[in-house]
């Protein structure tokens with residue numbers, strides 16, 4: 001049977017007693033809404049299997065009683081890496097803020113041992129049930145099944161967390177986790193069996209061998225790391241009534257390769273006979289990775305999951321049926337005197353894409369989870385089943401790659417699926433860093449495709465590839481910020497639907513170099529903002545979205561529009577650039593694919609000197625060279641060449657695709673900056 005959490009406490013062990021007054025003083029000033037002068041303050045200790053002593057705090061004021069849980073290091077001399085309550089706090093806090101993984105809310109971490117003798121943290125008390133016996137005796141089979149499934153779901157939600165997005169990318173050593181783990185288990189098994197101990201099971205030795213031979217390829221890189229609890233047992237879960245409301249005891253948590261989680265889970269299932277619901281849910285959640293593994297082994301290449309393949313098929317059909325046939329119409333309008341207006345068919349296509357579930361596909365499932373949590377209960381937010389696609393299709397960046405590539409085949413396509421830059425980057429910024437009010441005001445209309453947005457960082461007067469040079473000032477005055485400065489290349493700002501600019505500037509020119517920058521949300525209609533001119537790229541002005549030069553003269557914006565707080569702009573810019581560049585590159589692959597397709601069709605139709613162009617030797621040798629650096633530009637350049645004069649005209653899409661592709665060696669940071677970052681990461685990895 002289950003025990004209620006409050007039934008698991010008893011008197012504080014004499015060796016674990018500490019100064020209650022000191023704790024009360026500390027908690028009163030560090031825990032939000034902690035009663036200041038309680039009429040009663042009592043402490044009892046949880047007695048069940050705690051390596052870090054854990055206490056229930058009960059604080060009474062009049063008739064109300066508040067309960068908290070305190071977890072601390074044990075007293076005495078400890079092994080350096082053991083009992084790290086600081087790490088526990090870090091992981092619970094990150095999961096609580098950024099994911100839907102059920103964890104108690106944490107209130108404060110105290111690393112000052114002078115307060116109660118050792119570091120400690122205080123968290124929410126969860127009133128629920130704990131099952132001490134994993135066999136769940138005394139429960140009806142139906143309830144038992146529900147409990148096991150809830151446990152498996154909680155574990156799967158944990159393993160779905162994107163550690164880089166939630167700030168836990170450096171929480172543990174990433175590479176060779178699987179190899180180290182298998183060796184450790186093998187050693188432990190050998191040490192605890194044979195020679196007068198329990199019999200050694202030959203099947204277990206076979207299993208060890210099998211695991212050694214099946215260490216996944218990416219284990220040595222640690223590139224797809226996820227978070228692992230390290231001691232995920234049913235008695236570390238709090239249920240209410242059949243749902244997991246909290247995962248406890250994070251002492252052994254660390255990072256491990258994601259597909260290893262599946263292996264680990266299967267091994268655990270066989271060791272503990274836990275329940276294969278865990279494995280099933282993992283297969284559902286991590287199925288793409290394991291599926292890819294198998295297909296990688298069989299064919300030598302990755303193949304996307306069934307879900308992604310199905311989406312890709314639908315997307316390609318949409319492109320062929322709806323978008324390619326409209327391209328000429330869109331170009332015609334964009335070159336006419338009405339160039340800064342929107343073709344009515346664009347909005348129709350957006351509605352169709354929404355209906356087909358081809359909407360906001362770029363949103364990573366992790367960002368979607370944060371937004372769902374923040375926007376839960378808001379009426380305007382369409383999170384019900386019929387509108388599920390407003391927060392994407394729950395894809396990983398890898399999965400979206402297969403779809404992004406298809407969208408890149410037409411410069412008009414991404415925005416039809418609400419997946420166009422700079423909106424994607426801006427939505428991602430709001431999804432990751434915006435507060436509830438900011439999400440409500442700006443994210444919802446962006447998700448719905450009702451408005452568009454721009455990102456204003458680059459300035460004409462300073463070398464903007466280095467964002468520390470930015471000079472635009474964002475100065476706090478009372479309840480507002482006043483913006484003064486000049487920006488250029490703000491893409492999308494000419495679009496008549498553009499309502500929001502995310503502006504980067506400096507709130508404090510005297511702060512440390514990377515803390516001077518802030519980002520603020522600005523309504524484009526705010527007085528003092530002047531669009532000076534649209535800029536052109538090799539003669540294309542990219543109407544109707546355009547790239548604007550904008551001046552800001554005493555533009556007054558409500559203080560609540562600051563993102564994350566003053567001095568956090570650099571940090572946000574880094575987070576924004578990563579996925580943005582990735583999306584551009586994936587679209588470039590699509591542009592190259594399209595160029596290749598058009599080129600081959602042309603070369604098979606047109607004859608020079610008595611032969612089809614495709615039959616000339618130079619064409620054959622060129623076509624074999626597509627995997628070079630700057631691949632997209634090379635392919636498009638070849639496609640233009642094959643078309644002769646038609647290739648540089650606007651009668652085909654090639655010149656525009658080439659111009660757009662060329663800009664991407666500068667836009668979103670020049671090649672040199674990205675190469676510098678890659679070199680830095682490679683050097684860091686070599687030092688590990």
Ligand SMILES: Cc1cc2nc3c(=O)[nH]c(=O)nc-3n(C[C@H](O)[C@H](O)[C@H](O)COP(=O)(O)OP(=O)(O)OC[C@H]3O[C@@H](n4cnc5c(N)ncnc54)[C@H](O)[C@@H]3O)c2cc1C
Nearest residue numbers: 455456457458463464465489490491663667668669670672
């Ligand atoms: C089509 C297009 C759209 C754009 N859209 C936006 C937008 O929406 N919002 C926005 O804010 N900006 C936008 N930009 C601007 C773009 O982000 C900047 O142009 C880019 O960051 C470079 O800044 P810069 O032009 O000031 O060049 P600079 O910083 O002056 O750099 C010039 C050159 O210096 C070299 N260089 C720089 N750093 C290094 C280094 N570390 N090592 C070696 N060489 C280096 C590179 O060759 C680089 O091209 C856009 C640009 C284009 C072309």
